[in-house]
Amino acid sequence: EISLQHGAHRLGRRNDADMARWRAYGLGQFIHWGLYSIPGGEWNGKIYNGAAEWIRTWKEVSPQAYDSLIYRFNPIKFNPDSWAAVAGRMGVKYVTITTKHHDGFCLWPSKYTNFTVAHSPYKKDIIGPLVKAYNKQGIDVILYFSIMDWHNPDWRYDIKTRDDSIAFNRFKQFTRNQLLELLTRYPTAKGLWFDGTWDNSWVKQAAFADSLETEMRKLRPGLIIGSRFRADEYGKRHFDSNGNLMGDYEQGWERKIPEKIEDVHGNDWDCVMTIPENQWGYAKTWSGHIKTADELLEMLAKCVSLDGNFVLNFGPKPDGTLRTEEQTLAKAIGDWMTVNKEAIYNGEYAGFAKQDWGYFIKNTGTNKTYMVIFNVPVSGLLRVTTPLHTVINKAYDLGNLTQTYTPEEIGTSTYFIHLHQQTPKKPFVIVLETGETGKSHGTGYEKAK
Numbered sequence: 176e177i178s179l180q181h182g183a184h185r186l187g188r189r190n191d192a193d194m195a196r197w198r199a200y201g202l203g204q205f206i207h208w209g210l211y212s213i214p215g216g217e218w219n220g221k222i223y224n225g226a227a228e229w230i231r232t233w234k235e236v237s238p239q240a241y242d243s244l245i246y247r248f249n250p251i252k253f254n255p256d257s258w259a260a261v262a263g264r265m266g267v268k269y270v271t272i273t274t275k276h277h278d279g280f281c282l283w284p285s286k287y288t289n290f291t292v293a294h295s296p297y298k299k300d301i302i303g304p305l306v307k308a309y310n311k312q313g314i315d316v317i318l319y320f321s322i323m324d325w326h327n328p329d330w331r332y333d334i335k336t337r338d339d340s341i342a343f344n345r346f347k348q349f350t351r352n353q354l355l356e357l358l359t360r361y362p363t364a365k366g367l368w369f370d371g372t373w374d375n376s377w378v379k380q381a382a383f384a385d386s387l388e389t390e391m392r393k394l395r396p397g398l399i400i401g402s403r404f405r406a407d408e409y410g411k412r413h414f415d416s417n418g419n420l421m422g423d424y425e426q427g428w429e430r431k432i433p434e435k436i437e438d439v440h441g442n443d444w445d446c447v448m449t450i451p452e453n454q455w456g457y458a459k460t461w462s463g464h465i466k467t468a469d470e471l472l473e474m475l476a477k478c479v480s481l482d483g484n485f486v487l488n489f490g491p492k493p494d495g496t497l498r499t500e501e502q503t504l505a506k507a508i509g510d511w512m513t514v515n516k517e518a519i520y521n522g523e524y525a526g527f528a529k530q531d532w533g534y535f536i537k538n539t540g541t542n543k544t545y546m547v548i549f550n551v552p553v554s555g556l557l558r559v560t561t562p563l564h565t566v567i568n569k570a571y572d573l574g575n576l577t578q579t580y581t582p583e584e585i586g587t588s589t590y591f592i593h594l595h596q597q598t599p600k601k602p603f604v605i606v607l608e609t610g611e612t613g614k615s616h617g618t619g620y621e622k623a624k
């Protein structure tokens with residue numbers, strides 16, 4: 176271990192109530208909305224083949240022409256209550272919303288720049304009504320904020336000269352001002368999701384970022400900040416030079432999911448996921464593979480089974496409506512969550528050996544273990560190997576409690592659950608009530624006769 180001034184300030188998971196609430200979410204929604212939603216990945220009739228929210232960097236787009244999109248930002252059909260209703264129906268417990276993406280356009284009327292909704296035809300604050308509408312649905316809000324700001328003339332990719340340093344010091348104060356402004360304006364926001372922090376200019380600000388993080392946590396006790404915000408004094412990000420996680424949860428799982436529990440190193444984490452391959456902001460043309468509800472449900476179950484949260488991205492249209500495909504997926508996921516939410520909320524790693532048919536999730540509330548089944552084997556037999564000294568006392572369908580199973584013990588701590596003939600063509604959940612061996616109510620199921 177080397178001594179670090181600006182490395183991780185806490186080892187291991189946070190154990191306070193605010194973090195426990197975040198850990199229990201399971202399912203979240205990401206929203207990317209801003210000026211980039213207007214071109215939607217197309218410019219002068221040509222399709223940009225990168226992520227739509229990065230179109231400003233396309234050689235075909237002049238930054239000035241892009242920035243003039245502010246005069247076309249007027250989402251007349253924007254109704255935060257309808258977005259929140261879709262999210263509530265889908266079963267999300269929190270939403271991460273872009274306050275300012277890399278383009279620097281602010282969805283709130285910031286005092287520190289004119290490049291905001293206040294100077295657009297729309298004029299009104301977007302973030303406030305969104306926070307209010309989602310909170311009304313019982314959904315918590317996390318504010319996405321990009322440090323990198325292509326619009327601000329003081330932004331630098333690196334600090335090479337004295338002039339760079341003078342300009343970037345102005346930029347650092349601007350950033351601090353905007354973050355304190357957001358925390359003050361939206362006191363119910365539970366955390367900040369930082370992005371745009373990989374360039375040398377910011378990576379070199381270990382001391383500044385560390386003190387800013389401390390200041391924000393003091394202003395808002397319980398605030399949740401991920402590993403993507405700041406680097407340590409050796410430029411190490413996400414994990415400091417001693418391999419310890421920076422911030423409260425690992426934020427590196429972007430469009431990818433860990434394979435096994437060892438990959439998460441005992442940390443909290445979230446996986447942020449797009450429906451197409453790589454489009455966060457609204458893209459008129461979705462190309463490549465568009466994920467189906469069943470694929471997304473499997474990603475959700477996999478994340479929760481490995482102690483993470485799954486955050487699915489929506490890219491609303493410039494008029495403020497949600498695209499049809501996203502509404503359809505939200506409903507399909509919501510229909511499944513209505514029946515199976517007990518397996519997702521308060522879910523954590525169950526400690527059962529991974530099986531091919533799907534995922535085990537332990538519910539910290541009910542203390543039951545849930546088998547989320549995606550791949551029914553041709554044998555119709557679901558293998559279950561329990562942790563040491565754990566026996567299965569009861570097994571039944573979460574979707575139909577009268578449908579019970581008598582696990583057949585086929586070896587030490589190993590059982591087969593015999594599925595009944597017609598298994599649904601949808602993911603389904605079997606609940607296991609377990610106990611410890613040698614406890615009063617017997618040792619679980621005797622060997623099959």
Ligand SMILES: COc1ccc([C@H]2[C@H](O)[C@H](O)[C@H](C)N2C)cc1
Pocket residue numbers: 207226228229370371429447455
């Ligand atoms: C350099 O590769 C990147 C950089 C930033 C991103 C941004 C996306 O625009 C989106 O906001 C995502 C959450 N973020 C990591 C994606 C890929």
